[in-house]
Amino acid sequence: MRRALALVALLLATGCTSGHHDGPDGPDPGADPDRAAIHDGLATLFAGDHPTAADLADGDCFARELVARVTPAQLRAAGVLDESYAVVAELPVLDQSVGEAWVQAQFACVDYVEAAARAAVSVSHGAVDPGVYAACLRGALTGDELHDAVLATLTGSVDGPEVKTLSSAQSACTERAKRR
Template sequence: MRVHTRPGRLSAIVLIAATTLPGLAACAAEAEAEVVSAPAVREALVDLYAGGRAAGDDPRDAECFADELLERVTPEELRDGGVLDETFAPRAEKTALDRPVAEAWTEAQMACSDFVEQSTQAQEVLTKGRLDAGAYETCLDGRLDEKTIREATTATLMARLDDPAVGELSVAQSECSVLSVPRG
């Protein structure tokens, strides 16, 4: 049986279908993408924090970080804030994070690791073991307070490298490194 419609009415039906179907498909794809496995997101964050080497090293800091971060923000907020892509995997390209995610990241990081200790380890690698670790730690402890570290970390994650706290932290690390590497 053939349904007769007036030409104007048929155009309206086609227009409605043409505008509605892509939206329905997008909604279906979005709903499918939002079905996310919390353990998979946690594991991705562990690997991201540990630099993909959590299996070979002690993963406790990375696991702590992932747990702390997921207590502060949802996987959807991590996706929308620049950490995860549409499939809830870590973004391949580094992007500036939005403020709420950058602040949550900073709080999680500070809850699970000691900035001065991690900076010391990094400087030991950069100086090929010549760094006097105790002198460097003492120098940084005397130069940086928790507020400056928190502000610098958050600003860095937001790609705001011109923030005064970033400059203060960078200068402190550089000067403390120079003062803590024996000459000769």
């Protein structure tokens, strides 16, 4: 359930890694992190497995915003980067500070409501009108409520009231936006 919620609600595809290796045994864990490889790995993770040009641009923006907010050491401690500073294949539950930075970076680059509308159309195979869905979701939740729900999801509070509020709003808006 958490993985599905993360994929649909947050539009985070978690099947990619940066694949960066420095030598026959991989990178030296004590070496300085390759910031370009970290950026590229984060951009790829955010953009997903089959990205469009817009997804790639969003991923690049997200990676730039995130690395401006947190250090490679913080990302490594949070489990976003492995011991060698490569981006992990699946996003872990984040601590509060990295989760907050993640949400800020995501919201700086992507209109969450528009992204959720595109996801609803995709999941419904076109049965949902994206304009109706987006208008409904904007009317149902404030920006702060969206922020809090995404943060709660990233920090493992998937059963929290913020996530339940978002989930209820998304369900209601999906029903309202179904093409008849």
